[in-house]
Amino acid sequence: MAKLEDLQRGALVTGVLPDEPVTVVNIKWIGTEALEVFYKTQEGATGSELIYRDDEERLRIEERGRAWSFEADGHLFRLASEAHHIRLAHLFDPFLAIHTSPIEPLPHQITAVYGEMLPRQPLRFLLADDPRAGKTIMTGLKEALRTAAQHKHRSTTNMVQVLIRDYCGRGGIAIPQNDVRPDTKGSP
Numbered sequence: 001m002a003k004l005e006d007l008q009r010g011a012l013v014t015g016v017l018p019d020e021p022v023t024v025v026n027i028k029w030i031g032t033e034a035l036e037v038f039y040k041t042q043e044g045a046t047g048s049e050l051i052y053r054d055d056e057e058r059l060r061i062e063e064r065g066r067a068w069s070f071e072a073d074g075h076l077f078r079l080a081s082e083a084h085h086i087r088l089a090h091l092f093d094p095f096l097a098i099h100t101s102p103i104e105p106l107p108h109q110i111t112a113v114y115g116e117m118l119p120r121q122p123l124r125f126l127l128a129d130d131p132r133a134g135k136t137i138m139t140g141l142k143e144a145l146r147t148a149a150q151h152k153h154r155s156t157t158n159m160v161q162v163l164i165r166d167y168c169g170r171g172g173i174a175i176p177q178n179d180v181r182p183d184t185k186g187s188p
Helices: 053-058 074-092 096-100 108-116 135-151 155-173
Strands: 011-012 022-030 034-041 047-052 060-063
Touching: 047 053, 135 155
Parallel strands: none
Antiparallel strands: 011 022, 011 060, 022 034, 034 047
């Protein structure tokens, strides 16, 4: 005995015709109590038959139909396939987050995340980029210091000492003598 819900495309069913099994080509529900079965016989003849709930006793499935059919909602299939595509996208484009984000990261941020942090799994620290913390200004000051040191033929460390001593001299700030090295004798 088979239920009407068990009938599906491709199934080999006995009981639809009295003398031979048929292969179900298509089904069409008529309410919840009846089903129109479009079938093909072993000889290739086609036909259709209305089957009701009362006929379930004489039906027997000899061979199941295809497990996969193309009757599902196409929009849901596309949604599921796109979700699966997004889930695996990092395998094809390691920088997917950057390419899909409206934010334009700076090169050092890309290097920090993709070059340093992600290869070190599991992470045991947090990288926080503090906006407006003066990193760009500091970079500019470092470049200006480097240029000034080159111009005066000094090292950047020596140039920092010269600038601090000059600032203290103009501002009337006394520099303790123990901070002055004997070889410079207090002169910058």
